[in-house]
Amino acid sequence: xxxxxxxxxxxxxxxxxxxxxxxxxxxxxxxxxxxxxxxxxxxxxxxxxxxxxxxxxxxxxxxxxxxxxxxxxxxxxxxxxxxxxxxxxxxxxxxxxxxxxxxxxxxxxxxxxxxxxxxxxxxxxxxxxxxxxxxxxxxxxxxxxxxxxxxxxxxxxxxxxxxxxxxxxxxxxxxxxxxxxxxxxxxxxxxxxxxxxxxxxxxxxxxxxxxxxxxxxxxxxxxxxxxxxxxxxxxxxxxxxxxxxxxxxxxxxxxxxxxxxxxxxxxxxxxxxxxxxxxxxxxxxxxxxxxxxxxxxxxxxxxxxxxxxxxxxxxxxxxxxxxxxxxxxxxxxxxxxxxxxxxxxxxxxxxxxxxxxxxxxxxxxxxxxxxxxxxxxxxxxxxxxxxxxxxxxxxxxxxxxxxxxxxxxxxxxxxxxxxxxxxxxxxxxxxxxxxxxxxxxxxxxxxxxxxxxxxxxxxxxxxxxxxxxxxxxxxxxxxxxxxxxxxxxxxxx
Ligand code: BES
Ligand code: MN
Ligand code: ZN
Numbered sequence: 203x204x205x206x207x208x209x210x211x212x213x214x215x216x217x218x219x220x221x222x223x224x225x226x227x228x229x230x231x232x233x234x235x236x237x238x239x240x241x242x243x244x245x246x247x248x249x250x251x252x253x254x255x256x257x258x259x260x261x262x263x264x265x266x267x268x269x270x271x272x273x274x275x276x277x278x279x280x281x282x283x284x285x286x287x288x289x290x291x292x293x294x295x296x297x298x299x300x301x302x303x304x305x306x307x308x309x310x311x312x313x314x315x316x317x318x319x320x321x322x323x324x325x326x327x328x329x330x331x332x333x334x335x336x337x338x339x340x341x342x343x344x345x346x347x348x349x350x351x352x353x354x355x356x357x358x359x360x361x362x363x364x365x366x367x368x369x370x371x372x373x374x375x376x377x378x379x380x381x382x383x384x385x386x387x388x389x390x391x392x393x394x395x396x397x398x399x400x401x402x403x404x405x406x407x408x409x410x411x412x413x414x415x416x417x418x419x420x421x422x423x424x425x426x427x428x429x430x431x432x433x434x435x436x437x438x439x440x441x442x443x444x445x446x447x448x449x450x451x452x453x454x455x456x457x458x459x460x461x462x463x464x465x466x467x468x469x470x471x472x473x474x475x476x477x478x479x480x481x482x483x484x485x486x487x488x489x490x491x492x493x494x495x496x497x498x499x500x501x502x503x504x505x506x507x508x509x510x511x512x513x514x515x516x517x518x519x520x521x522x523x524x525x526x527x528x529x530x531x532x533x534x535x536x537x538x539x540x541x542x543x544x545x546x547x548x549x550x551x552x553x554x555x556x557x558x559x560x561x562x563x564x565x566x567x568x569x570x571x572x573x574x575x576x577x578x579x580x581x582x583x584x585x586x587x588x589x590x591x592x593x594x595x596x597x598x599x600x601x602x603x604x605x606x607x608x609x610x611x612x613x614x615x616x617x618x619x620x621x622x623x624x625x626x627x628x629x630x631x632x633x634x635x636x637x638x639x640x641x642x643x644x645x646x647x648x649x650x651x652x653x654x655x656x657x658x659x660x661x662x663x664x665x666x667x668x669x670x671x672x673x674x675x676x677x678x679x680x681x682x683x684x685x686x687x688x689x690x691x692x693x694x695x
Contacts, residue, residue, distance in 0.1 A: 203336050203351060205329060205373065207365045208312050208358040213241045213271055215312045215358055220273035221299045222314040223292075225284045226257035233317040234359065241270040249278075258282060259291060260674055262302050273312070277303065284318065289327045290608030292319065296328045297335025297675030300352060304336075309352055315359035325360050325368020326375070327608075330686070331675065333376035339387045339679040374503045375689055379682035381405065382489075382496030386667065386680030390468035390485045395433075395516035398465055398488065399441040402495050402514070406445050409502035416442040426515070426555040428534040432548040433517040435472050435525025440517035442559070443491070445498045447510045458509045459692060460565025460656075461498070462556040464549045464572035465491025465516035472519050472545030473527050486680060487549070489667035490571035491516060496685045501692055508695040513560045515552040519545070531629050535559065536652055539629035547633045549574045550645050554652040561656055567596060568658040569691075570649060571684055577641025579665040586612035587684060588662035590646035596657045603690040609683060611661070620647045 208215055212222075212234075222238070224230055231239050231246050239246035245268060249255040255263055261280030268276040279299045281287045296313065303311055313328055336352045357365045385393065385401060393401070399415040406413035418439040421429060426442065433440035443465075465488035470476060476484065491514035498512045526532070530542045532551070536558040540551065549572050560568055578588040587604070589611045591597030597613065604611040620643050626632035631651055635644030646660045663683055672678040 204354040206356045208356040212314050216272040217312040218308045218310040219275040219277050221277045223281045223316050224257040224278050230257050242268050292327045293331040294675040296331030300332050300335040310354045312356040312358045322364040322367035325365050326372040329372025330376040337380050338677050374500050375686050378496040378500035379685040382492045382685050383680035383682040385492035386486050386489045394438045395441040398516050402443045411502045412446045414444045426535045427532045428551040429515045429555040431526045431532040435522040436518040436520035438518050443514040445512040447501045452509050457566045460560030460568045461494040461512040462570040463491035463494035463514045465514050469519045473521050474544045474546040486668045487573050489573050493571045497688045500689045506692045513556045515556045519548045541626040541629040541632040543632050544634045550648045557652040568653050571661040573664040574662045575642045575645045578662040584665045586610045587666050588614045590614050590616050590660040593657040604687045607686040609687045
C-alpha cells in the first residue's frame with residue numbers, strides 16, 4: 203500500500219473515499235466537520251439531526267457522491283466519547299475504516315485529520331492502524347486475491363512535517379509488527395527452528411543488524427541443557443538466535459537491554475501430550491521470539507541510544523522416542539538443576555537458558571516475551587498481557603510504554619511465597635507449581651530464578667498473541683502484541 207501526503211483542501215481531494223472521524227458528543231459538527239457540512243450543503247447536520255450520526259466508536263456512515271467534494275465517497279468513522287478516545291481508539295478506527303472500505307471493493311482512501319489530533323503522533327497512529335488493518339493471512343490461498351490489498355492511502359489535514367514524521371515512524375513500527383505477525387501465522391511445517399533462523403538472518407542482513415545462529419552442536423557446547431531437553435524429542439534440531447543492535451557511540455558500562463523470546467515452533471506438549479482439540483493453534487507458540495525479532499527490525503531503523511540484544515531459543519516440543527520424560531532432571535546453562543514434572547511446561551525451560559545467555563552477554567536489563575501459560579488466559583482472558591517484574595521502576599516504564607502505544611498490559615505479582623510452590627524434592631527447582639493455582643505466576647517465578655539479580659520483566663502473551671476471530675480493525679490470527687510497546691520502551695531507554 204502506497205502512503206502519500208495530501209496537501210490539497212479536502213474538498214478538492216479526488217479519491218475513492220475521503221475518511222474522517224466523528225466524536226460522540228452533542229455539538230459534534232464542529233471544526234473540520236463544520237467546514238465539511240458547509241461544503242456539502244448541510245449533509246452532516248442533516249445526518250446528525252436524523253440520529254444516524256452518533257459518533258459511537260466504530261460506527262460507520264458512508265455517503266456516496268457527497269455534494270461539494272471531489273471524493274467519490276465520504277466515510278465518517280465514530281471515535282466515541284472524546285474523553286475516552288486515546289491512540290488505541292484512533293488506531294482501531296483507522297484500521298477498521300480501511301477494512302470497511304476494502305470489503306466494499308474500495309482501494310484508495312484519504313484520511314482527513316480532525317483538529318483534535320493533528321500532531322505527528324496521531325499521524326503515526328493512523329498509519330499504524332492502516333498498515334495493520336491491511337494485512338491478511340492469505341499467503342497459502344491458491345486463489346490469489348491480490349485485489350484484497352489496498353492500493354493507497356493519503357494523509358490529509360496534518361501539517362506537512364507532522365504527516366512526514368508520523369508516516370515514517372508508523373511505517374517502521376507497523377512494518378515490524380506485521381513482520382512479527384507474518385512469522386507467527388506460519389504453520390510449523392513452513393517455519394521450523396531452522397527456517398525461523400533463516401528468516402531472522404534475512405531480516406538482520408537487510409536491516410544491517412549483526413546476527414549469530416547457534417546450531418545444536420554449539421548449543422550443546424554452551425551447555426544449554428534446558429533448551430536441549432525440550433529439543434531432544436524432535437528430529438528437527440534447535441537453533442539459538444542472537445541479534446544485536448549497537449548504537450553508534452555505545453560505551454562499555456552503559457546499559458544493555460536483553461530481549462528474550464520463546465520460540466517453540468510447535469508445542470505438542472511432548473510426552474505430557476496436549477489434547478488434539480485446538481492443538482493446531484500451538485504453531486503460535488513462537489510468538490515471543492517473533493516479537494523480539496520484529497522489535498529488532500524496527501530498532502535497526504529507529505536507532506535508539508541503548509544497545510539491545512535479542513536472544514531467541516527456537517525448538518519444537520515433540521513426543522519422539524528420545525523425548526524427555528516427566529520426572530527427568532536437567533541441568534540448565536546456569537548450572538541449576540531442574541526436575542521436569544510436566545514436559546508441556548517447556549517454554550520456561552528454553553527461556554531459562556535464553557535468560558542466562560542474555561546475562562552472560564552482559565545484558566543489564568532483561569525482558570522476556572512468551573506464550574507461556576494457559577493460566578494467564580484464565581486470569582486476564584485475551585484482553586491484557588500479563589506483566590511480571592522484579593523491579594518496580596523498570597516495570598512501571600514498560601507499563602507506561604504500553605499505555606502510550608494503546609496496548610493493554612496488567613501487572614501481576616511475584617511474591618516470594620510463590621517460589622515455595624516450585625520447590626523440587628530432588629533438584630533445585632521443578633518446572634510446574636505444586637497444584638495450588640497461580641499457574642501464570644509460578645511460571646514467572648521459575649523465569650525469575652534464571653534472571654537472578656538482573657532487573658527483569660516477563661510478558662505472558664499466551665492470551666493476546668492470537669486472535670481467534672477477525673476484528674473490525676484486524677484479520678484473524680497473529681496480533682503482533684507487544685512489538686510497539688517494546689520499541690517505545692527501547693527508544694525511551
Ligand atoms: N504454550 C503453552 C501455553 C499456551 C496455552 C499458549 C494456551 C497459548 C495458549 C505452554 O507451553 C504450556 O503448555 N503451558 C502449560 C503449563 C502447564 C503444563 C503447567 C499450560 O499452560 O497448560
Ligand atoms: Mn507447552
Ligand atoms: Zn508452549
